[in-house]
Amino acid sequence: MFPGRSRPTPGLLQVTRTVRADWRRTLRVRTSGWPEGAYLLRLDSDNGHQRYVPLIVRSASAAGRIVLMHAVATWQAYNTWGGYSLYQGENGAYSTRSLAVSFDRPYDRNGAEKFMVYERAAVVLAEKLGLPLAYTTGTDIHRDPSILENAAGALSLGHDEYWTPQQRVHVTRARDAGTNVAFLGANACFRRVRLEPDSTGADRIVVCYKTDYRNDPYLADHPDMPTNDFRLPPGASPESSLTGVLYEGYPVDAPYVVQRSDHWLFEGTGVKRGDSFEHLVGVEYDRVSPDMPAPAPLEIIAHSPLVCEGRHSYSDSAYYIVPSGAGVFASGTMRWVEALMAGTRENGRNHGMDARAGAFVTRATENLLHAFAAGPCGRSRPKPRDNVRDVYASAPR
Numbered sequence: 001m002f003p004g005r006s007r008p009t010p011g012l013l014q015v016t017r018t019v020r021a022d023w024r025r026t027l028r029v030r031t032s033g034w035p036e037g038a039y040l041l042r043l044d045s046d047n048g049h050q051r052y053v054p055l056i057v058r059s060a061s062a063a064g065r066i067v068l069m070h071a072v073a074t075w076q077a078y079n080t081w082g083g084y085s086l087y088q089g090e091n092g093a094y095s096t097r098s099l100a101v102s103f104d105r106p107y108d109r110n111g112a113e114k115f116m117v118y119e120r121a122a123v124v125l126a127e128k129l130g131l132p133l134a135y136t137t138g139t140d141i142h143r144d145p146s147i148l149e150n151a152a153g154a155l156s157l158g159h160d161e162y163w164t165p166q167q168r169v170h171v172t173r174a175r176d177a178g179t180n181v182a183f184l185g186a187n188a189c190f191r192r193v194r195l196e197p198d199s200t201g202a203d204r205i206v207v208c209y210k211t212d213y214r215n216d217p218y219l220a221d222h223p224d225m226p227t228n229d230f231r232l233p234p235g236a237s238p239e240s241s242l243t244g245v246l247y248e249g250y251p252v253d254a255p256y257v258v259q260r261s262d263h264w265l266f267e268g269t270g271v272k273r274g275d276s277f278e279h280l281v282g283v284e285y286d287r288v289s290p291d292m293p294a295p296a297p298l299e300i301i302a303h304s305p306l307v308c309e310g311r312h313s314y315s316d317s318a319y320y321i322v323p324s325g326a327g328v329f330a331s332g333t334m335r336w337v338e339a340l341m342a343g344t345r346e347n348g349r350n351h352g353m354d355a356r357a358g359a360f361v362t363r364a365t366e367n368l369l370h371a372f373a374a375g376p377c378g379r380s381r382p383k384p385r386d387n388v389r390d391v392y393a394s395a396p397r
Contacts, residue, residue, distance in 0.1 A: 002027055004045065010082045016100040017089060018205065019082030020198070031057050036135050038070065038123050040112055052112035059134035062151040066126065066372050067134045069141060069171075070119060071160040073193060073206050076101050081108040086208050099216075100207040104200055117347060118158025121340035122184060125365060126155075131373045139203050142167040142195060148174035153372030158185040158337035162193045162208065165225065172242055175326045180372040183330040184337050184365075186286045186315075187247045189239040192230045194218065240294045244318040245286035245330045253351065254306035254315065256280035256333065259391065263301045264371070264381045265319065265329065269363045277357040280339055281306055285315035286332040290392050295320045295328070297386030302332065319384050327377025329368060336361060 010021045029041070034057050041053040056070050077086040082105055089096025110116070126133055136147050142164045148154060151174060160183070168189055175181050183189075191210070195203040209216045213226040224235035231238040231246075240246045255276035258266065281304045288300055302317035315332045322328070340362055341347045343355025374380050 062134035065134040066153040073162040145170040153180040250284040254281040259303040299384035321378035325376030325378035
């Protein structure tokens with residue numbers, strides 16, 4: 001038991017509207033001897049109030065393991081604790097949003113919303129399968145490319161939007177050295193960010209000016225390193241060159257429609273071409289864009305018609321391999337990890353997805369993880385059959 005204490009009002013760095021708690025340490029938790037993994041520390045008050053603190057105990061080595069890459073930069077980007085995030089200021093307006101956010105503050109709401117919704121179910125399934133796993137974060141991969149050295153696979157989980165260029169380079173190099181990669185969500189590797197130090201240590205500030213990138217003083221000496229979307233100039237590099245798919249929009253709620261039912265990912269699911277799963281596509285989605293850079297051959301294994309803000313389009317699940325043999329899968333929907341809980345009472349209604357969708361996504365994910373654990377997918381699984389031009393021959397672009 002530890003006595004609670006009132007804390008000072010957090011500080012605000014006006015130039016970037018960055019909230020920092022700047023509180024003295026109350027408690028030190030030593031993790032020496034803890035098994036590596038993803039943890040939730042729960043804080044309980046005398047009046048029954050509870051709050052979580054997410055914690056990743058990182059693995060010393062990923063050799064031969066599947067690496068779970070927890071998206072802490074994205075957690076922080078959406079964190080409105082103190083009234084500001086990378087999306088809004090205290091008045092709720094985009095124009096007053098933070099241009100940089102700090103890890104030196106608590107998370108809002110229950111303290112672990114992004115982890116609970118977009119990551120926990122994937123961790124639970126991977127651990128249940130008994131496969132060799134390793135745990136890290138996107139910011140750790142940014143700092144140290146050796147984290148992915150000789151890894152069997154790397155998983156980007158349900159909402160992994162904010163990446164540094166260094167993280168992207170390190171994941172790409174791991175892929176090219178034989179590490180399989182999966183993007184289980186949508187909108188991954190979309191925002192280009194910079195990490196900066198503050199008084200508590202390195203990489204404690206996530207900088208993303210977005211549409212105001214020209215106002216970033218850093219740009220004067222680094223003209224090709226803006227903090228905007230990866231696909232935009234200067235230094236445009238669309239995420240599809242790594243993911244195979246391109247983020248297109250939100251909000252959407254649509255059925256997931258199987259295109260290649262004989263793909264190894266769907267083995268044992270019993271699906272046929274055209275089978276669909278209600279509500280599995282949402283709330284953000286990706287698609288293959290034939291005119292954008294992407295590895296080839298690229299196989300679209302699910303092709304789901306949708307309407308987003310009045311515009312007809314598609315969400316695509318896609319798969320490719322590279323010369324190293326590494327396979328890369330992108331689900332094309334942000335609800336893939338959430339669907340692992342569909343049909344249960346976990347995490348609310350899960351957008352109305354039913355037990356059938358949960359069973360389908362669970363089996364497909366199990367197939368993916370077992371394939372990744374066996375080494376480069378290109379050596380043990382059938383090679384992709386490029387069908388992009390056929391699928392999009394008459395589709396809107």
